Amino acid sequence: SKQWYQRRVRGKEGDGNLRRKEGNERVEVVDAVPLFHYNISLSPMLTVALTQIEEYAINRGLRICGYYHANEFHSDNDIGFVAARIADRIAENCEEGACLLLVNNEKLDHIATELPFKVFFPVRSTDRIDWKEGEEPILQYGERGLTLGPEIMKTQLYQSVVDMDSHYDDVRCHWDNAALNEVVTLFTESIPDLEEVEE
Amino acid sequence: AVVSTQSTGEHVRCSDKIVELGEYALAHYSSNLGNEKWAVYEQLCVAALDLCPVKMKVVNRCIQKLAEQFPSSLRVSMLEGLKSEYLKKWDEALEMYNGMIEYEPTFPAPYKRKVAIYKAQGKVSDAVSELNRYLTTFSCDHESWLELADLYIGQQSYKQALFCVEELLLQHPHNHLFHQRYADILHTLGGKENLEASCKYYCRAAELNSSNVRALYGVLMSSSTLASIGKISAKAKSDNLTLAAWACDMIEEFYKSQRVGKSVILETASVLDKLSLK
Numbered sequence: 001s002k003q004w005y006q007r008r009v010r011g012k013e014g015d016g017n018l019r020r021k022e023g024n025e026r027v028e029v030v031d032a033v034p035l036f037h038y039n040i041s042l043s044p045m046l047t048v049a050l051t052q053i054e055e056y057a058i059n060r061g062l063r064i065c066g067y068y069h070a071n072e073f074h075s076d077n078d079i080g081f082v083a084a085r086i087a088d089r090i091a092e093n094c095e096e097g098a099c100l101l102l103v104n105n106e107k108l109d110h111i112a113t114e115l116p117f118k119v120f121f122p123v124r125s126t127d128r129i130d131w132k133e134g135e136e137p138i139l140q141y142g143e144r145g146l147t148l149g150p151e152i153m154k155t156q157l158y159q160s161v162v163d164m165d166s167h168y169d170d171v172r173c174h175w176d177n178a179a180l181n182e183v184v185t186l187f188t189e190s191i192p193d194l195e196e197v198e199e
Numbered sequence: 200a201v202v203s204t205q206s207t208g209e210h211v212r213c214s215d216k217i218v219e220l221g222e223y224a225l226a227h228y229s230s231n232l233g234n235e236k237w238a239v240y241e242q243l244c245v246a247a248l249d250l251c252p253v254k255m256k257v258v259n260r261c262i263q264k265l266a267e268q269f270p271s272s273l274r275v276s277m278l279e280g281l282k283s284e285y286l287k288k289w290d291e292a293l294e295m296y297n298g299m300i301e302y303e304p305t306f307p308a309p310y311k312r313k314v315a316i317y318k319a320q321g322k323v324s325d326a327v328s329e330l331n332r333y334l335t336t337f338s339c340d341h342e343s344w345l346e347l348a349d350l351y352i353g354q355q356s357y358k359q360a361l362f363c364v365e366e367l368l369l370q371h372p373h374n375h376l377f378h379q380r381y382a383d384i385l386h387t388l389g390g391k392e393n394l395e396a397s398c399k400y401y402c403r404a405a406e407l408n409s410s411n412v413r414a415l416y417g418v419l420m421s422s423s424t425l426a427s428i429g430k431i432s433a434k435a436k437s438d439n440l441t442l443a444a445w446a447c448d449m450i451e452e453f454y455k456s457q458r459v460g461k462s463v464i465l466e467t468a469s470v471l472d473k474l475s476l477k
Contacts, residue, residue: 041352041353041387042352042383042387043383043386043387043389044387044416044417044420044421045383045413045416045417047420048416048420048470048474051474055466055469055470059466073318073319075321076321170457171453171454171459172457172458172459174460174463
């Protein structure tokens with residue numbers, strides 16, 4: 001695809017879901033909001049979008065915990081200036097547990113067997129943030145979860161994804177993608193023996 | 200048609216549908232189509248390239264049929280060039296396009312494919328030079344000015360991006376999107392003068408099209424930021440606050456007029472409060 005997709009990931013906290021392990025907090029990522037596929041690095045709409053998503057998250061007991069980015073070109077798999085700038089901004093507003101997920105476009109061909117993104121965590125110094133690669137995240141359904149992706153792709157559900165750009169083009173479209181998420185939930189519920197990973 | 204239009208009249212890239220419909224039409228309605236069928240072959244070829252490697256046979260068949268019907272056609276050569284691009288045979292494609300440009304310098308397509316190749320290779324400065332060269336001849340191509348602006352924005356060369364959008368504003372002074380885009384870049388540059396200018400351009404965009412919600416948010420963002428700058432006169436501060444409040448009202452009205460859900464309206468109101476407090 002020749003589009004850049006950017007997302008914000010929202011995490012759950014409180015109610016004992018934020019568990020501590022070896023002094024590191026664990027964050028559960030429960031949702032992602034796609035941001036822009038155009039005009040990505042221009043400032044005003046970014047601020048508006050982040051504020052809207054934050055409001056939405058707070059009203060549902062969630063918080064923004066990271067940023068998800070995919071570059072335009074197949075072979076471009078680095079954290080570029082734009083991704084870093086937006087990720088920095090989110091990390092600054094996030095007391096702890098921020099993350100950056102960078103999609104590896106080349107791995108998109110193999111999503112049934114391996115995660116198509118890398119996770120980075122912020123290392124803060126006095127005047128900058130560096131993003132260091134971290135451990136692979138634990139998927140809700142473990143390795144079996146990887147196979148869900150291609151299955152859902154076959155239904156072409158991706159055609160109906162609404163991102164913030166689509167919302168500003170037509171405010172009647174909501175970026176929570178409620179209908180789409182419901183289909184995904186129904187789909188996962190229909191799979192026999194799909195167990196959540198306990199940890 | 201090569202582009203399927205949705206109800207908004209937007210151009211969309213739906214290669215899988217085009218391949219499905221194109222193949223069906225050529226298989227069952229070839230005689231009905233008459234001379235239209237060559238256009239279908241061309242469009243089918245371009246769409247099938249998006250679905251390669253699966254549809255490579257379709258690509259080859261289209262090129263073959265078209266080459267038979269239109270020997271030494273530039274448009275058929277373009278398809279060969281696109282195929283080379285898909286196969287990442289950049290040098291071969293560039294040679295083909297350079298040859299076409301030499302033979303027929305008024306045919307715009309190969310110039311643009313060269314830019315696309317440089318982009319794909321990550322050679323952004325080459326893409327920029329090539330696009331600049333193209334625009335000296337084809338200065339009315341507004342999509343290319345936008346593309347060049349995007350390339351500059353990606354490099355954080357905002358002043359050059361402004362220049363591109365200025366060209367667009369000269370040629371299309373009533374296009375609200377270009378005013379809004381100009382304002383977006385000014386706002387991103389930041390600083391008091393740029394924010395003041397961006398506010399004006401956002402206002403103009405909103406005036407030209409009151410449904411441009413990005414322009415309205417832009418008015419809100421720029422005027423509230425200006426109101427909070429220390430070195431500003433009391434009158435300017437008050438004017439900016441009034442403008443920000445106006446923008447909030449307009450945005451709320453707009454959401455209500457679009458019949459969005461009540462919870463969205465409530466959330467939006469809360470968001471607008473937060474944005475104005477900046």
